[in-house]
Amino acid sequence: MSRDVMIDLQQVSKFYRGQKAPVVENMSMTIQQGEIIVLVGPSGCGKTTTMKMINRLIEPSSGRILIDGTDVTALDGNDLRRQIGYVIQQVGLFPHMSVATNVGLVPRMLGWDRKRIEARADELLHLVGLEPAIYRNRLPRQLSGGQQQRVGVARALAADPPVMLMDEPFGATDPMTRDRLQNEFLRLQEQLRKTIVFVTHDFDEAIKMGTRIAVLGDRSKIRQFDTPENLLANPADSTVAQFIGRGARLKQLDLRRVDAITWEDVPLIAPDKATNGAKRQLEQAEGSSALTVDADNRPLRWVNAHDLTTDAGALAGAGQTVTTVEPQATLRDALDAMLASRDGAAVVVDEHGRYAGTVTLDGLMQVIHHTPEPEEPGAGVPDQRAGAAPAAELTPEQR
Amino acid sequence: MSSATQIRAEETVLTPPSRWHGLLRRHATMPAILAVVLLGTYLWVNATDLDDIEQRALKTSELLRAVGEHVTLTALTTVLVVAIAGGGGILLTRPSMRWLAPFATGLANIGQATPAIGLLVLLSIYLGIGFSTTLICLVAYSVLPVLQNTIVGINQVDRHLIEAGRGIGMSPLAVLLRIELPLAVPVILAGVRTALVLAVGVATLATFISAGGLGSLIVTGIKLQRETVLVTGAVLTATLALTLDWLGGVISDLLRPRGLD
Ligand SMILES: Nc1ncnc2c1ncn2[C@@H]1O[C@H](COP(=O)(O)OP(=O)(O)O)[C@@H](O)[C@H]1O
Numbered sequence: 001m002s003r004d005v006m007i008d009l010q011q012v013s014k015f016y017r018g019q020k021a022p023v024v025e026n027m028s029m030t031i032q033q034g035e036i037i038v039l040v041g042p043s044g045c046g047k048t049t050t051m052k053m054i055n056r057l058i059e060p061s062s063g064r065i066l067i068d069g070t071d072v073t074a075l076d077g078n079d080l081r082r083q084i085g086y087v088i089q090q091v092g093l094f095p096h097m098s099v100a101t102n103v104g105l106v107p108r109m110l111g112w113d114r115k116r117i118e119a120r121a122d123e124l125l126h127l128v129g130l131e132p133a134i135y136r137n138r139l140p141r142q143l144s145g146g147q148q149q150r151v152g153v154a155r156a157l158a159a160d161p162p163v164m165l166m167d168e169p170f171g172a173t174d175p176m177t178r179d180r181l182q183n184e185f186l187r188l189q190e191q192l193r194k195t196i197v198f199v200t201h202d203f204d205e206a207i208k209m210g211t212r213i214a215v216l217g218d219r220s221k222i223r224q225f226d227t228p229e230n231l232l233a234n235p236a237d238s239t240v241a242q243f244i245g246r247g248a249r250l251k252q253l254d255l256r257r258v259d260a261i262t263w264e265d266v267p268l269i270a271p272d273k274a275t276n277g278a279k280r281q282l283e284q285a286e287g288s289s290a291l292t293v294d295a296d297n298r299p300l301r302w303v304n305a306h307d308l309t310t311d312a313g314a315l316a317g318a319g320q321t322v323t324t325v326e327p328q329a330t331l332r333d334a335l336d337a338m339l340a341s342r343d344g345a346a347v348v349v350d351e352h353g354r355y356a357g358t359v360t361l362d363g364l365m366q367v368i369h370h371t372p373e374p375e376e377p378g379a380g381v382p383d384q385r386a387g388a389a390p391a392a393e394l395t396p397e398q399r
Numbered sequence: 400m401s402s403a404t405q406i407r408a409e410e411t412v413l414t415p416p417s418r419w420h421g422l423l424r425r426h427a428t429m430p431a432i433l434a435v436v437l438l439g440t441y442l443w444v445n446a447t448d449l450d451d452i453e454q455r456a457l458k459t460s461e462l463l464r465a466v467g468e469h470v471t472l473t474a475l476t477t478v479l480v481v482a483i484a485g486g487g488g489i490l491l492t493r494p495s496m497r498w499l500a501p502f503a504t505g506l507a508n509i510g511q512a513t514p515a516i517g518l519l520v521l522l523s524i525y526l527g528i529g530f531s532t533t534l535i536c537l538v539a540y541s542v543l544p545v546l547q548n549t550i551v552g553i554n555q556v557d558r559h560l561i562e563a564g565r566g567i568g569m570s571p572l573a574v575l576l577r578i579e580l581p582l583a584v585p586v587i588l589a590g591v592r593t594a595l596v597l598a599v600g601v602a603t604l605a606t607f608i609s610a611g612g613l614g615s616l617i618v619t620g621i622k623l624q625r626e627t628v629l630v631t632g633a634v635l636t637a638t639l640a641l642t643l644d645w646l647g648g649v650i651s652d653l654l655r656p657r658g659l660d
């Protein structure tokens with residue numbers, strides 16, 4: 001792992017005049033190129049302040065911040081900010097400018113010619129899923145909240161900055177829109193490989209978005225800085241554990257995808273094939289099911305031996321409905337699909353909807369039991385040290 | 400090809416059919432009313448037997464001079480007030496000077512709260528009578544609405560827009576020129592309109608310190624008990640005030656940034 005360090009915070013502090021305690025105290029953090037670092041913590045703990053010191057919207061009182069090896073104070077603040085994407089929860093699209101003008105603001109400040117700015121705006125709108133021909137001339141108020149934030153992201157990406165700062169970017173949208181925006185952004189990031197500092201107070205969002213997560217306490221003190229997996233498995237202390245909240249195991253299901261676990265095979269019954277072979281198989285293994293598929297191998301229904309005894313013509317309507325998941329779905333999605341099915345199994349299908357395998361509750365249980373046990377110190381152990389000790393014990397076990 | 404036309408059709412639905420249409424609908428009434436009033440006054444004066452004094456006071460050249468003086472006073476006042484109060488308002492909304500804003504509006508309030516005639520007399524004691532004293536009085540009198548509205552108009556711009564602008568690398572000046580001022584224009588212009596109407600009214604007092612204007616007609620009418628002169632002066636003053644207010648409304652509509660509502 002010899003990736004480049006992109007952002008380096010060295011002992012950064014922020015004091016405000018008239019306040020005894022600093023808002024951010026001796027924060028140090030190294031961020032690699034291409035990572036999404038999530039700063040998560042309770043409201044008022046200094047996440048936004050920490051983030052704004054990176055693009056010098058807030059000047060640090062002490063300490064150094066390096067971006068790609070250069071001290072940020074070496075640059076003019078405005079020039080610095082033109083090279084860093086910036087997205088905020090309130091979006092901040094300028095209401096009197098068209099979508100395209102909003103997106104083209106940074107390129108314009110960088111002195112691009114008009115043709116290039118227009119082309120870039122169209123390209124970016126397309127990238128964030130807004131058809132340029134329809135949306136480029138609209139005003140922000142003619143967009144939904146989710147669309148506005150897409151434009152906000154497009155504006156931040158306009159000059160192709162290597163670093164992006166995002167302050168609760170999806171915090172103001174409804175849960176469904178938020179989920180969609182998160183997914184789209186992750187897909188985008190797979191292409192773009194930006195270095196991103198992402199602020200949220202929602203731990204579930206942190207788990208979903210983060211390459212690594214920094215759980216912050218008061219004054220932006222780093223309580224734990226680790227991958228989502230390790231964080232869920234080994235919370236450093238009771239405060240972190242409390243912040244993770246209940247259901248850490250369930251949250252782990254969000255981290256793993258269907259293609260990361262082993263799939264099982266079930267007998268398939270094609271529409272025109274003789275059912276005898278499958279029937280014999282099903283009778284041997286009592287209680288098991290087969291899957292009827294259509295001519296393109298797309299799953300139709302679950303059937304058991306009993307369904308097959310009726311004549312072949314009636315097979316079409318027999319059996320139980322099938323629930324499907326795609327290989328990229330999370331295990332939580334898979335679990336949901338399994339619970340919706342009578343047989344406790346979800347059928348994995350490829351992007352064309354064709355059968356690829358099945359995943360079952362049993363398979364899922366095995367995965368869960370192979371991941372390290374999360375410690376739950378919330379139960380009657382308010383003392384921080386007592387909470388930290390068992391977590392430390394777990395670490396060697398995990399290696 | 401067909402999809403392109405469809406898109407265009409959708410856009411026309413989204414944008415209001417025509418700016419001029421709306422402008423006409425909102426602003427056509429006032430000129431019509433003013434025209435009727437002016438015409439009515441003209442016919443009435445024409446139908447009246449005018450004596451010597453009246454004829455002298457209501458000569459076309461005399462009327463034009465009075466209107467000209469009045470308009471000049473008002474226009475200069477407006478220019479000065481916009482420069483002073485607009486510039487001041489901008490300065491007083493900068494983070495470093497924001498704390499001064501209450502003092503400045505307090506000061507401007509004194510100018511406005513003092514009875515206009517008192518202010519005029521006071522100033523003329525120190526500065527002598529004449530045009531520039533009148534101008535200073537008018538400016539002092541109408542600075543408050545513009546100052547206050549500039550401050551309010553800029554301060555009501557969503558802080559997050561300013562933060563977003565700074566966050567993407569706009570300089571403070573660019574934020575002011577491209578975001579704060581355009582979005583504050585409707586409120587600032589409302590202040591300017593108020594100032595204009597105030598200035599037209601107060602400018603009638605100019606005649607007391609020999610600076611002319613429509614006030615001279617009114618004063619002549621009162622002193623010499625000539626109803627026609629008095630009414631003509633009053634009607635012209637009111638018409639001028641309403642015309643300027645109307646003009647302000649049209650300009651404000653034209654300058655209103657898109658995307659607000
Ligand atoms: N300009 C300021 N002056 C004084 N205190 C501030 C200022 N800005 C923020 N703070 C304080 O700093 C703390 C951290 O704020 P912030 O970074 O916005 O927290 P978060 O983003 O984690 O909710 C808060 O307690 C807030 O009151």
Ligand SMILES: [Mg+2]
Binds near residue numbers: 047049167
């Ligand atoms: Mg915050």
